[in-house]
């Protein structure tokens with residue numbers, strides 16, 4: 001069974017006829033070809049699929065595509081404005097906060113939503129903030145530093 | 157995941173009609189953090205998925221002078237970060253914020269946590285200690301069931317197929333002191349190995365535990381023993397022994413039965429010692 005939905009995806013109003021059993025993550029990756037968000041666990045444990053829906057960071061693997069109807073969604077691809085990377089993306093590159101990169105889109109979207117809510121987090125708040133995102137490579141230290149750099153820019 | 161019909165009612169009446177017309181084959185979709193995982197794993201294959209998030213009025217935490225009501229679609233993050241809940245009922249706020257990750261709590265609801273009726277539901281123990289009531293809408297209108305009578309067994313509640321929970325409320329008791337404890341293998345994004353809320357109002361005590369029985373439970377015998385007593389080291393030891401005997405845990409991947417039993421004593425001892 002399918003349902004027609006309409007929502008805003010990275011600033012553009014889009015329509016889609018989706019299978020009711022499709023997850024939001026599958027729709028974004030396969031129907032819209034936005035493959036930044038990744039499926040790690042498919043069960044809410046790893047955060048690799050994190051996107052921002054109506055201002056909140058969510059695990060796209062735990063949402064049905066039909067539930068996107070009427071919402072405003074930002075994925076990692078939507079952070080680039082006029083070809084310019086988001087300060088978080090720049091900072092992750094400059095601070096070598098990624099190795100294989102699988103966790104990176106989710107990590108950055110989590111950080112993005114966190115900084116919107118709390119522009120000046122402490123190191124502990126950053127650690128807590130990203131605790132729903134697993135990284136198997138970096139040991140987190142560089143990730144925390146990369147987010148801290150952007151938080152400090154917010155202060156200036 | 158098997159396919160299903162997706163319906164999104166905009167009133168309780170419409171929701172009830174959908175439940176009636178589909179004869180028990182409807183799954184209510186709230187935040188979906190339990191339901192969608194179960195559907196993916198094939199444990200649940202409903203014909204109809206009814207999304208209740210567009211029913212107006214269910215997303216509020218209503219603070220009245222004598223009662224607080226948590227609406228059916230209130231998110232765990234909104235409950236845990238609510239000023240009144242944080243200041244007057246910090247143990248409830250802590251329980252709400254102990255569930256999953258930020259992303260999970262941005263979607264998961266308190267009512268979903270309760271209706272899912274897992275033995276380890278983290279928000280169940282503070283609400284049991286607060287003597288909360290569950291408000292249920294069905295063909296005869298709204299009825300109220302005490303939370304302690306709502307749970308029947310693992311993942312089973314008294315809810316009938318054409319009933320829907322509109323919210324949970326409890327009598328304001330800002331004087332009550334409570335301590336929520338969650339023991340888990342990992343600090344974040346982990347399920348409780350055991351959890352509990354210990355509450356004190358005057359010289360009365362209320363104790364509830366999760367993951368030590370088929371449902372979250374109150375330890376009424378231990379409470380009766382403590383009632384009216386002045387806390388001393390000896391009284392606390394006696395109470396802990398009683399509590400360890402009052403629970404009926406099982407062994408599973410998270411812990412053994414013996415460990416859980418002992419931790420019930422540890423949690424109670426630590427909490428009561430705060431009030432010596």
Ligand SMILES: Cc1cc2nc3c(=O)[nH]c(=O)nc-3n(C[C@H](O)[C@H](O)[C@H](O)COP(=O)(O)OP(=O)(O)OC[C@H]3O[C@@H](n4cnc5c(N)ncnc54)[C@H](O)[C@@H]3O)c2cc1C
Pocket residue numbers: 043044045183184185186187188189190191192193208228232254255256257260263264265266267268269270271272276277278279315319320321322345346347348
């Ligand atoms: C990664 C992860 C971590 C988790 N960690 C924890 C944890 O630490 N502690 C914990 O307790 N839980 C945890 N959970 C389980 C889950 O997130 C919680 O139980 C959550 O509160 C469920 O709420 P929901 O709104 O998502 O429920 P849903 O999945 O929408 O619903 C759960 C059940 O309740 C029924 N239901 C929902 N609302 C109503 C209603 N109004 N009337 C009647 N029936 C209703 C649904 O039909 C379904 O059967 C975790 C889940 C995930 C995926």
Ligand code: FES
Pocket residue numbers: 038039040041042043044045046047048049050059060061062
């Ligand atoms: S894929 Fe969604 S949380 Fe792991």
Ligand code: FES
Pocket residue numbers: 097098099100101102103104134135136137138
């Ligand atoms: S960089 Fe490989 S998982 Fe994080």
